Every structure is written in structure tokens, then in C-alpha cells.
Amino acid sequence: MAEIGDLVAPLIESLPCGDLLVKAAAGLFRAICGRGAVLELGAHICGQTALVLRVLSQPAVCDSIRSDPSTSELLRQLADTLDKTVEILQAYVDSF
DSSP states (O other): OHHHHHHHHHHHTTSSHHHHHHHHHHHHHHHHHGGOOOOOOHHHHHHHHHHHHHHHTHHHHHHHHHOOTHHHHHHHHHHHHHHHHHHHHHHHHOOO
């Protein structure tokens, strides 16, 4: 997962609100893999998040996002959703 992140992160960061997406995704992966325990649901969420980030990093998708200013708000909402997911999963992990 780390190798993919190293390749995809710079592409995502170049998008509007991309830095927020990368930060949120990194927090999500840390929360799920924290304490050496991978939660089954968390692993599924990580896989889906990695897939979304991979799609967002495709050149044609990046070009489309950059050409339409309305996508900035959608990407911000995605980052907010990821942040909320991190909070929920972190609270669950901390409860043990």
C-alpha cells in the first residue's frame, strides 16, 4: 500500500483540495493499521479508498477535474467524509 501511496500522492496533491484528500487517506490508513490490528471493515474501506485515489490520479480524470471548478467542492466533501471515517475508526480502535 505504501508504494502505491508514494506514486499516487503527488498526482492527487496536484488536484484542487488534493492535499486534503492525501492527508485524509493517510489518516485513514493509519487508523486502520494502528496497533498492528487490521479491522476487517477498515481493510475494505482502505481498499475502496485506494481505488478511488487511483482513479482520481488517472491523467484523463485529473484533466477533467482541473477543467471544471465545481469539482473542488466535491473533492472537499470527499476529504471531509474520509476525515469523519478516520475519527470513527480511531475512536473504535482507541476503545480497546
